Amino acid sequence: MTVQTAELAACVERVETHFHHILDQLESMRAPLVGLFDRGPVDADTARSSIEPLVRTFLATSDIVGAGYVAARGALDDQPLYLAWWQGDDQHLLAEPDAPATGAPLDYTRHPWFRTPERTGEPHVTGPYVDFVCTDEYVMTSTTPVFSHGRMVGVVGADTLVETLEKLLLPTFRAVGATLVNDLGRTVMSADPHQATGSLIDLEECSQVVSCARLPLSVVRR
Amino acid sequence: MATVRRPATRARSAIFAPLGDEGRAVRVENRLAEAIRSGVLADGERLPSEPELASMLGVATVTAREALVALRAQGLVTTTRGRGGGSFVTRPEPSSVDELGSRLTAMSRVELRDRGTIYGVILAGCAELAAERSDPTDVEGLRQLLVEAEEPDVGVWRHADSELYLSVAALTQSARMTREVVRLEADFGALLRMPLADEDFRTETCARHAALVDAIEQHDAATARTCVKEHVGDALERLADVHASMQ
Numbered sequence: 447m448t449v450q451t452a453e454l455a456a457c458v459e460r461v462e463t464h465f466h467h468i469l470d471q472l473e474s475m476r477a478p479l480v481g482l483f484d485r486g487p488v489d490a491d492t493a494r495s496s497i498e499p500l501v502r503t504f505l506a507t508s509d510i511v512g513a514g515y516v517a518a519r520g521a522l523d524d525q526p527l528y529l530a531w532w533q534g535d536d537q538h539l540l541a542e543p544d545a546p547a548t549g550a551p552l553d554y555t556r557h558p559w560f561r562t563p564e565r566t567g568e569p570h571v572t573g574p575y576v577d578f579v580c581t582d583e584y585v586m587t588s589t590t591p592v593f594s595h596g597r598m599v600g601v602v603g604a605d606t607l608v609e610t611l612e613k614l615l616l617p618t619f620r621a622v623g624a625t626l627v628n629d630l631g632r633t634v635m636s637a638d639p640h641q642a643t644g645s646l647i648d649l650e651e652c653s654q655v656v657s658c659a660r661l662p663l664s665v666v667r668r
Numbered sequence: 669m670a671t672v673r674r675p676a677t678r679a680r681s682a683i684f685a686p687l688g689d690e691g692r693a694v695r696v697e698n699r700l701a702e703a704i705r706s707g708v709l710a711d712g713e714r715l716p717s718e719p720e721l722a723s724m725l726g727v728a729t730v731t732a733r734e735a736l737v738a739l740r741a742q743g744l745v746t747t748t749r750g751r752g753g754g755s756f757v758t759r760p761e762p763s764s765v766d767e768l769g770s771r772l773t774a775m776s777r778v779e780l781r782d783r784g785t786i787y788g789v790i791l792a793g794c795a796e797l798a799a800e801r802s803d804p805t806d807v808e809g810l811r812q813l814l815v816e817a818e819e820p821d822v823g824v825w826r827h828a829d830s831e832l833y834l835s836v837a838a839l840t841q842s843a844r845m846t847r848e849v850v851r852l853e854a855d856f857g858a859l860l861r862m863p864l865a866d867e868d869f870r871t872e873t874c875a876r877h878a879a880l881v882d883a884i885e886q887h888d889a890a891t892a893r894t895c896v897k898e899h900v901g902d903a904l905e906r907l908a909d910v911h912a913s914m915q
Contacts, residue, residue, distance in 0.1 A: 545827065545830065545831060545834075550823075550827050552831070556809060556812050556813075557809070558805050558809065574841070575838065575841075576837075576838035576839075576840075576841060576842065576843050576845075576846045577838075578834055578838055578846055578850065582843060582846070582847055582850070583843050584841065584842075584843045630803040630804070630805065631803070632803060643841070644801060644841025644842075645801065645841075646801065646803065
């Protein structure tokens, strides 16, 4: 059993390398924002320009599709809801959160990538899920809460396409017949071609489950 | 030699029908109108000039001009003259009753049924897959989109309803499916929500949507499908009444 579990270690390491790099970068984006909010009221322009260079470098040097800061409701003094979020090959900025179909303002604060770090005060990786707020793609979103004076003023985050993870990780997973799942048992990707991404598996039924450090993700084998 | 059977279907003859320039202007108009309503072309965005638009779309300049005239008449494009002038996208107020009314009046009964069919089939299919693939976090998210039966603001209903259906589509775990539903919502969803102005329809909507989320929570795909099918079917019948009363 221990020997078999050791086989999954390479998979765990690859997953941790990808997401820990993201969480480290989020930590470096969080710091200047905390400094800003600690000093007094912040408007959207100031928040945006404080992290823009960091985010642009992050986007250019990592396997992510988008990143930025998302304000908590009422945290900025000139906008109720705001995303200083850049994404895509052209690193374009999202600012106003519009609902995709109606164009009405979209309350993103109910989404798990916002709600979970708000509730736990800890970094979180949400997904895989179809993100219709930012990318319109199937993604995993890493988010870290930003606190100032004991209040969450938003999250900093980054999106990874599930397709990117498949390219990066699948060869390692195929070598040992492993599957990557989230804490709810949703498949991120699997060596088994019949285990579809997005489908749910019962973790109780897996013979081996190895958790990734600091991540709500596990590498499993039936 | 065996002859290849070529059924002379209407679809085939439509493919080989000559492309008159008048037909082209309508197609350019429809394509741009749909892009504007769905938000692909952003509010205030500058459109290419008439000659640029014509060469990009492979039509005559006069055809592009004709399409822009029609878009201006629909209020989807504003044109200003002089330096810095040009044609700019004007996204309609999403809940503007006038705009919805004029779109509905312009539709034939057959088009209404046609659009309702694709909307209903796709959304019912989404509900079925969502029930198979939802987790407890997803269900918690859906519950937050349910509106109290007593809520008087129709705008709140329309918005929550649209977001509920988008969220259900996202639970299929298919990005393409979700994008297709975004398109359908922009194209037809707003019309289908006109009956929400009636209080008794809001009461029924409330009950059916609560049943839908319950079915998704219980992984009951058949019930989830039925909830959406019945709801869209009912909305469509009511919309047909609104349509008939406008004509």
